[in-house]
Amino acid sequence: MENFSEWFHNILEEAEIIDSRYPIKGMSVWLPNGFKIRKHILELLKKLLDKDHEEVLFPLLVPEDELAKEGIHVKGFEEEVYWVTHGGRKELNKKLAIRPTSETAMYPMFSLWVRSHTDLPMKFYQIVNTFRYETKHTRPLIRVREITTFKEAHTVHGTSYEAAEQVKIAIEIYKEFFDLLGIPYILSKRPVWDKFPGADYTMAFDTLLPDGKTLQIGTVHNLGQTFAKTFDIRYETEDSIHEYVYQTCYGLSDRVIASVIGVHGDKKGLRLPPKIAPNQITIIPIIFKEGSEEVIAKCEEIKLDLETNGIRVNMDNRDIRPGKKFYQWELNGSPLRLELGPRDLKKNKAILVRRDNLEKIEIDLNSKYVEKINELFENIYNNMKKNVWEKMEDKIIAIDNLKDVNDVIANGKVVSFLWCGEEECGKAIEEITDIDILGTQDEKSEFNQDADGKECIHCGKKAEYTGLMAKTY
RNA sequence: GGGACCAUAGGGUAGCUUGGUCGAUCCUUUGGGCUUUGGGAGCCUGAGACUCCGGUUCAAAUCCGGGUGGUCCCA
DSSP: OOOHHHHHHHHHHHTTSEETTSSSTTOOEEOHHHHHHHHHHHHHHHHHHTTTOEEOOOOSEEEHHHHHHSHHHHHHHGGGOEEEEEETTEEEEEEEEEOSSSHHHHHHHHHHHOOBGGGOOEEEEEEEEEEOOOOSOOBTTTBOSEEEEEEEEEEEESSHHHHHHHHHHHHHHHHHHHHHHTOOOEEEEOOGGGSOTTOSEEEEEEEEOTTSEEEEEEEEEEEETHHHHHTTOEEEOTTSOEEEOEEEEEEEOTHHHHHHHHHHOBTTBOOOOGGGOSOSEEEEEOOOSTTHHHHHHHHHHHHHHHHHTTOOEEEOOOSSOHHHHHHHHHHTTOSEEEEEOHHHHHHTEEEEEETTTOOEEEEETTSOHHHHHHHHHHHHHHHHHHHHHHHHHTTEEEOSSGGGHHHHHHTTOEEEEEEOOOHHHHHHHHHHHOOEEEEEOOTTSTTOOOOTTOBOTTTOSBOOEEEEEEEEO
């Protein structure tokens, strides 16, 4: 995959995920196939969130004065807000912003909803589209002007401790979610100059795409009391005192879908984890003039059997050569293919072909083959996940001289280094290398190096953290 | 904010410099028919494009101006 950009662009079109020819820059159409993938991904996500979050839906438009209330926050977004200025021909006396994110839409309402400590914690989420007027060059699913799939969760707590705990909980939810999709991730604490506008601190997940650039796929922000103070969100404690709340918010976007496609795909096309594949198994009857009815009847029988067991089956009956179907379904990422022809029918067997490694497996149709297929799905998923994790881990390279950064990056890899953690030093490093610092690793992170007694790679002061640097999307 | 480049069927392209040979090339896609089907079949017969507006000219895909859309670089 020498040119990831081109591969990605082609696969979106060939596998009919989205059509990026919509005549507005940075906006695309979800096609049925892509929409199904999206739907299955969202189902997994909702299942995780619904355990202790409530799903809500806020309006798309935010009044100008609300958006402007939180100064730092607005600064972070003002260059990319779309505005609604007219109703018909009449100019509105109050401009309306199309949400770039929903803090300022939600928090005025939170202020009304939060009364007492018994109302807390509150945990909401919504899955909506948001709009950002990107000025850099856009890229389908990765840098877009309409984020069509923006999952944002917003929580409200009575204490600083609980908010910090919620950050950890959200991180665990996201880890579980990315694991379900088999997406490898690096969790970092973003440098202070790169945190979410208005947040106390930002934790972020990045994945590594095949071209060596990292893609931010999820963020978790501890908002502290900043927004609570701006939007006057207070609660009455057990002692009847009015206190400002502590908040967190965390988000995911279309980029998760881009990652699934990008990290698993190969030169033949998509490789989808069975859980989210629109067609988990594709049955291809091998038809000859003689005996075609029996073959098709048997395939129908298998299809029904699989469907009653909750498996998403597709049977490709088209009158074209089987080879063409093989290529097409490999392109579309169907995790398993079942071939059945007259030869197999005689033996009451069928051939299964795995999409992940193209291995062929003969199954006996007299046996409990549904179980076998479910096992294979699990096996395919585990194998895919293992492969992408290993690939990513191999690309994280520890260096002890700043001069080596650009070589490592040029090889499509991520740099790991020891750092004092200070803003001035970090910005200098970014300036010198022209590479972004993703952030710092937690001590428990598998990517953490032991900094004890060592020096910062740039300023030579005591090293406090493991930092990571990468070319980013 | 400044600049460069690009626009030909659903996708990818040739033609443009030097206007006429263009009734526009090739690959892919696609309708119908026959034949075929264990890794992208073949044959027959159809379908499908010069971004838009204006100008120059006997004549414009080709030259000029503008609009729109896209790509990229620099701040």
